[in-house]
Amino acid sequence: MRNINGYLKNIIGAEFSKIFNVSNETIDNSSFVVEYPKNKSDGELSTNICMVLAKEISANPVEAAKTLIKSLEKIEDFEMLEVAGPGFLNFNISKDTWFRFLSQLLETNLLFNEEIGLNKNINVEYVSANPTGPLHIGHCRGAVFGDVLSNLLKVTGHNVTKEYYINDAGTQIDTLANSTIIRIKEIINSKSLEDYPDDFYPGEYLIDVAKKIIDKYGTSILENDNHFSTIKGECVNLLLENIKEDLSKLSINQDIFVSEKELITQGKIDKTIDELKNMNLIYKGILDKPKGKQIEDWEPRKQLLFKSSEYGDEIDRPLQKSDGEWTYFANDIAYHYDKYLRGSTHLIDILGADHGGYIKRMSASIQALTNNKARFTAKLCQMVKLISDGKELKMSKRSGDFITLSDLVKEVGSDSIRFMMMYRKNEAPLEFDFKKVTEQSKENPVFYVQYAHARISSVLNNLHSQNIKLNLENFSECNFSELNDLSEISLLKKILDYSNIINTSVSLFEPHRIAYYLYELASEFHSLWSQGKVDNSKKFIDADNIPRTYARMALLIATQRTIKSGLDILGVSSPDEMK
C-alpha cells in the first residue's frame, strides 16, 4: 500500500459502502477521488465521494458526509474531519500516517506502482524521419517525447518496443539518389553544376555522402549498370547512420529499425491488402475533388480504395498510385499490422502536427485488420517555433538552410533540450528561444531541479566531513516524529504525491507532468533550505541534535531519490555537483 491516496481511498470507499449499502463496484466505477485541495485552509486532503455518489444513495451530499464522518472518526489515521461547501469531505491525517509512508518509501525504495503495465506489450514508434538528410530541430520534440514516454511506460512495468520506421522506398529516396549522383559527377569533374534540377536536395551533407561513396566504389561507379540502386542503398545507410549518431547524442537509442523497402520485398504489403480484400473492405471507385485546395491537374480517376469511412474516417482512401505502385498509406497499413503480428497489442505513434490528418485512416485500418484487438494511439507534437533575437527563424529544407539537431546539442546540451521539450504539453505549440537557452542558461528550469539534487548531495557530504555517523541505508532507528516543521511535512506530502503524478502521466500518456512536478518538488526543497539561512536551528545538520538531524536526512534522501527517479524518466542527468 505505497500510494497514500489509494490507501485512503480504499478506507473511505469501504466505509461508504458499509454505511450506505453500495456495492464496491459502483464505487470503483465512480469518479470519486482523494486529493490535495488547492487551498490549504480546506485541510490537507479532500474527497468528493459524497457528491459523486449522492444520486446513487438518493441522499443530500452534505448529510451523507456528516454520516460518513462519524464512521471515519473512529479510524486513527483520520483527523479534523469536516464537511465543506456542497459536500466535500475535508480532513487531515495523523502525522504518524505520513511518517509510516515515508518509512515504507525509504525501506522499499518503491516510489510508485511499478506494475501498472504488467503483461502489456506496447510499441512506441517515434522519429521515423526520412533518411534524406540530417535531423533538425523540428524532429527534436517528437524524438524526446517518444523516448520519455517509452521510459515512463517501461518503469511502470510495460514491455516496450522503441521503434523507428525507415521510409527508404518511394520518390523522395530516388530524388536523394539523383542528387547524390549530381554531387558525385561534380567531384569527379571537379566543377560545380550551374543549374540544378528542381527536385534537387541542395544540402552540403550530400557532398560528404558522395565522397564516401567514391572512396568505397571508385570513380568509375557511375559506369556500373546497377549504380543507381547501389547509390540509393548507400545513401540511405550513410544518412541513417548519421541520424542514429545524432539521436544517441540526445541519449536516444531505439530498439528496432524497420525498413519500408524490406516490407515490400517480403511481400507483406500484398499480403495485408489481400486480407483487407477478403474482409470486403476494398473496392475500385472515384473520389470527389477535394474542396478548398486548388489542384491543377486533377481529374476523376478510378482507384483502389480502402473503406476507411466505415471506421470513422471522412472518406475512403487510395491504396494504389496510377503507376501501379502501392501508396504510402498502403505500405503503412502493412507496417502497422506487422507491429501487431510481432506481438504488440498497443501501437503508439508519435507524429508531427502535419500528420494530423492521417490518424483516422490509420486507426481505421488497424481496427479492421486486428478486429479491434489492438489499441492505437497517436500523439501529435505541435510545431516548434524557433526564436532568436525576438524573431522567428524559418527553416527550409529546400534551401538546405536549417539548424541541425547535432549543432543544437553541441550548443545547448542534451539535458537542457530534453527538459525544455518536456516542459510543455505535447499538443501545445512550443516556442524555443535559442538565445535564451544558450546564453542565459540560468533561466532553464532543468538547472533548478538539478541544483536541488546537487545541494542534497552537498549536505550529505557535509554530514560526512563533520564526522556525524548515521545509518543512511536503513532508517529503522530513525524517529520521524522529529519532523515537526510545517515546511517539512509539506515537502513530505509532495514526495508522496509523486506516485499520483506517475499514475496520471502514464494513463494519459502525458509525461510533461513529471517535469512540472519536479520543478515544484525542487521548489519545496529550496524553500526549506533557505529557512536554514535565516534561522540556524532550521539547518538540516545540527550536530547538537542528532535525532533531529537523522530525521531530516531521511527526508532529504527521499527527496533526492524522487528527483533522480523523475529525471531518469526524462532522460536527464542527476549531478551531485553543478560544474
Place this chain on the structure above:
RNA sequence: GCGUCCGUAGCUCAACUGGAUAGAGCAUCAGACUUCGGAUCUGAGGGUUGAGGGUUCGAAUCCUUCCGGGCGCACCA
C-alpha cells in the same frame, strides 16, 4: 468548405480529464543571506480563462454557435 490542434496575467506556459478563492516562471517593484555551494529564498502588483448560449450542486475543462490562429485535405512521404 471539411478535418484537426489551439486561444488562460504584459510574455512563455500549468491546472492531477468536472471540483472549492484559476497557478508557476520571466519581466516590474520591494525585501532576505559575513552561504550545510546565490544556478537560492520571501513578499507585492498583474485575470470577465477569445465571445455568447447550454448541461449541473459546480465549467478553463463537456455540448453548441460565432471570432481569431497553427497544421492537413486524390495518384507526396
